[in-house]
Amino acid sequence: MVFNSFQFFLIFLPAVVIMNRVLCTRGRITARKWFFLISSLVFYSVSSVETLPILLGSLFMNWYIAGRIQSSDIGPLRQRWLKLGITLNVVLLVVFKYSHFLADNIGGLLGWHPSLPAFVLPLGISFFTIQQIMYLVDCAEEMIAPAPLLEHATFISFFPYITAGPIVRGGSILPQLDSIEQSSEKQLATGLMIFIIGLFKKVALADQSFGRFADEGFSAAASLGLAEGWLTGASYTFQLYFDFSGYSDMALGIGLMLGLSLPENFNSPYKALSIIDFWKRWHITLSNFITTYLYTPMARSVRPLTFGKAMLVTILAMAIAGIWHGAAWTFLIFGLLHGLAIVINHYWRKTKVKLPWPIAWSLTFIVVIVGFVMFRADGWPQAYAVLSSMLGTHGIDYHGVFEQGGLRYLILLAGAAVAFGAPNSNELARNFNPSWRWCVFSCASLLLSMLMLSTGGTSGAIYRGF
Amino acid sequence: MNEILDRLQPIFREVLENDDLVITEMSSAKNIENWDSLAHINLVSVIEQEFKIRFALGELETLNNVGDMIELMKKKMKR
Amino acid sequence: MSSSRFIRYIIGAALLGVVAAWSVNYIIDPFGVFGTRFFPEYGFPQERYMKIEYLKKHPDYNTFLIGGSRPGVIKTEVVDRYFPGAKTYNLSLLDGIPSEFEKYTEWLVKNMPDLSHVILELDWPVGYEHDPKNAQLNELHPDISGRSRNDFLLDFLAKINFRALGEAISNNTGGLNQMEYDFTKGYWSRPLRDKQIDTNCDVYKASEELFSDGKKARKKLDTALLSETLAAIARIKSLLDKKKVKLTLFLSPFNKHQLDAIELSDYEQFVTQLVKITDFYNFMYYNKITMNDCNYYEASHFRPYIGDLVVRSLAEHPNRDSDLHRYFSRETLVPELEFIKANFFSERSSG
Structure with a gap:
């Protein structure tokens, strides 16, 4: 589903806006996060349900690593978790986005032509990878505290920016998820x-x-x-x-x-x-x-x-x-x-x-x-x-x-x-x-x-x- | 406060290669010539060494005015 | 202006826009899919849908003409007359391609209990590509594509097609492309064009730019497209054989301008492979019909009376000699190819 489609701006968006106002008026902070998360996953699935597991996998992985980063003291152990996290994110991106390119070029040089499975490029992977790398770094440097799974998943998969940005920072989005101030007319x-x-x-x-x-x-x-x-x-x-x-x-x-x-x-x-x-x-x-x-x-x-x-x-x-x-x-x-x-x-x-x-x-x-x-x-x-x-x-x-x-x-x-x-x-x-x-x-x-x-x-x- | 500003003054003059530069708390990347992304890294590196503190990456982009910089440094130096 | 009023007006405008577009499409019904018939003429009738809709209600036909738009002018009464016992429906499809012929044949086999004869028309395989701009017209009937019916209809309700609307308006106000389209039989004609041509053919030929359009540079045969075409024909043939349904295959009488665009070597390749699948009637060469532009609405579509001659040739072969077609079978392939080569050489050099 793209923003410039009738099903998005005549059906999906109005429904989400109305529901959000109802939840805000009643002060239901947690319900609102769940609602954002579910509508974002629906939005994602309509376009690319086959790569949803990769998004979910990335969410769990980063949520877990952010937790490990927090629980280890500042020092080499924390740095190791951070490095592991960044590496895994980059590997995920490289595997799904660049493996064919690398195989074609490096393989071409070495005269080696591996047959790789035809990966579907997971929707938004370039964006959610960057966002989560920044998030892990910010967590490791104690700019922000790691968020619980619900907040983490909502922040990363949020439908307004999952497919094409803007690239957002945990420090700016997470606090906003916790504030339930009704948006004014x-x-x-x-x-x-x-x-x-x-x-x-x-x-x-x-x-x-x-x-x-x-x-x-x-x-x-x-x-x-x-x-x-x-x-x-x-x-x-x-x-x-x-x-x-x-x-x-x-x-x-x-x-x-x-x-x-x-x-x-x-x-x-x-x-x-x-x-x-x-x-x-x-x-x-x-x-x-x-x-x-x-x-x-x-x-x-x-x-x-x-x-x-x-x-x-x-x-x-x-x-x-x-x-x-x-x-x-x-x-x-x-x-x-x-x-x-x-x-x-x-x-x-x-x-x-x-x-x-x-x-x-x-x-x-x-x-x-x-x-x-x-x-x-x-x-x-x-x-x-x-x-x-x-x-x-x-x-x-x-x-x-x-x-x-x-x-x-x-x-x-x-x-x-x-x-x-x-x-x-x-x-x-x-x-x-x-x-x-x-x-x-x-x-x-x-x-x-x-x-x-x-x-x-x-x-x-x-x-x-x- | 002023003590930090006084110690920052020569660092800015040296890194930004301008011996007449006078910084105040209102100085920022917008109103000081040569304070670009490259100079910013150099400033931060020298300040980190001089004051024995370390800025987080996420903090660096918010540091482009002297007032904020001093505020943050005060916080760091208390720790 | 208050914010809430601003929001209300914008929502109102959006709703108004949707309602306006939907009503225009529903009332003018340029594709005929809603069957509202507020106006007598269609813009571009959606044959893939309307014909199946009609047949679902009338499953008692036994003979079907399948093909692209060219055989669309063939009158079913003529087929019924020449083939005793036939009750014929013309299932020609605008821009039809062999994979669609296959799908529609499968549908016929499943849904038409009396099916006994399929007359299949083939074009030159370079033409078998759908123009994405005609997507609405090329959309298959939901029963055949497996799409939901509402989804299909919603597409026609929500999409604004200025050309189709314009054509509908023009046809309802005396435009010369007006079609007489009878969906109870499946064939069409352009009575106003017929009248225009019969009045003064020379003037018409000069005014119809598509005659000269046909003289475009020769387009090379796409071998991938050719093998897809042949594979689909082979599957149709074996399906019909299994169901003991007779298949009559013919190649359309191409207008000379379109014949000129064919490479002879491609032609040979095509017919040589086609004859391995089934015998067929070949109207696609230079003769008195194809070389006279007055027999055509434009370079693609022959006029209805040529359709009559085609049907007669199919029915009376080999009892009556026809100078319109050649019969291709494995046995006759070699001499027939010789004939085609000589025909192309003599007519092209003289023309």
Whole structure:
């Protein structure tokens, strides 16, 4: 079940919101946690019941290890439990997400081709693994006390963020599960508004507009002209932003409707004037994880930490972050590219030369587009084809890959205006006050999204031609 | 309080490579140039050595202003 | 504006949207699945569903035409006339593919007690791919797909299909694609198109862009698709043999524009393997029917009177010579292939 489906937002979500309000009004804290847990497991099972045992296994494992960590004193024993916990989480992730990739590549080098079972990628495993690693570290450092099984399971499997983030911390979610403060009407209205904005971004902008352009462009990767290459790269760049930030908005909106505040995940990333700035605005909860739980421990273990070594650690951390996105070389290259760009960014800062903002912004955005072409490509050949077309190697003329080129530029411009000019949904949420204008805007966006979602396409050649 | 701030002052000047820097409790990563993620790690490492304390990973990201930093250090040094 | 009013309005708008969409679909019923018939014409009738619904209530047919949309114009009365004792239903399916023919044959075997004869039409196997955009039309009857009936109908209630709605509106307001579709017999025609063609065929040919569309570059035969096709036909054949049901197989009279798109070597491969499964009637070559565009609505669909000729050829073979079809069996394969090669060479070079 995805957020942008009728069964979710017309049936599942209203039912959960109403039930939550009933439980809150009656002050039933424990019942509410059970209710959250059960609805989250239902949500998970509708999409991926076959991998539910893996989620449950991971929950039990981490709950148990967190307990062992707490009961052993600060010292080597606790460190050993922590290391064991992190290792098991990473192993679980590697087995289910990367075993085929590793077997193909290492096996290819050694001339050894094991036949592995065809694992189904467990839904949300990338997210619940990271969340629980952070949780174990926080427990070991006594930032938080390990939660009982019910709270632990609810916190990890909670449906607003299990499939696509934001990546949340135990310290911010667990206390909220224990507070039963009724969410105010204002909160409910704000949540609804943010959810609708997210839905519109996901359905109307990402899926129905930019996604289509990007699909067409990438499927014709070898025959793109200069302008079409950039159009393709930019379309995907906007698609990814509207898709991902839309989904995060929906998650935040759902959280608000249930009286929970979830961390912001995007802050107008395409307004960034440097790559370092970009990563402070793009997928913020992942950036925080990379900085705090990947980069910092690696950097701390290097003494003395010179500038050069810090840069190496940065590249390593970004490479890991890249491959976290998926088991393919293209994701690794994506991470390395951004790591390298951050390093250049740091060196540039040392020169204290400030670029005029249009140049700074353009350079940043070009790196972002190039990175996302790598991110989207189904392999190096496709990435190379699109990237080289952006350099004009397939000709600088228009090849007619897109029908109605003019319209696309207009839509692209409109999307760009939203991403660059408009306040983002978090800013809107902070200043939100129900008004007629907002009401009309929300209703129109909701109805338009619903219309686009319910359109059963029919191609031109019905009863005519093959 | 001021004692900690006084001891922090030279550390900040050295790590951030700015001999004229004057920090107050209101100073933060936002209003001090060069206080970026890299400098942050270095600051923390030096402070940990100097004060014989250790910050948790989860604490580091909340430490980007001097006031909070001193509060947390006071707590740690009492233990 | 108060928050609670804001929330109420949004919930109201969502409900209103749902109710509006559902009522439009229910009342206009562009696919015909609800059977409301507020309006006389369909947009795109959902044959896979409507035909089975009809047959469930009328299980007394013994002869069935199965195939893609091309044999959809074949009149069952004509079949009944040429095949004594036949009570025929036309179970042609738009975009039909062999795996579906197999499923529908299985359903017939189970549910039609008098079943004695299946006439199966085959297309050229490169065409056997469903366009995902036509998913609603290609959805099988719930009894056959195993889906729940409510789930199936809910899909048609909730999904807004602008093309189908538009076609329904156009057909109800005199659009030329208007179909005469009789679900008690299963066949269709386009009377307004027929009239248009008969009035002045040359003008029609020039105006119908799909005739020139057919001249696309030759599409290579997909061998995986071919073996799937042949496997499905073989299973249909053995099922019908077991139930002592007669199978008549024929290849559609392809319009010359579509014939032009076939590689001769692919053609040979296809018929050579097909004949190993069963004998068949082959209308798929250049002749006076297929080379005259006036016999077609567009490059794909021959007109109903050609359907009459096809049925007559099937019924009277071999007593009456036909210059429309060739009979392929293991014994005649070699000379027939020679004939096809010569036919393709002479007609393609002259055309």
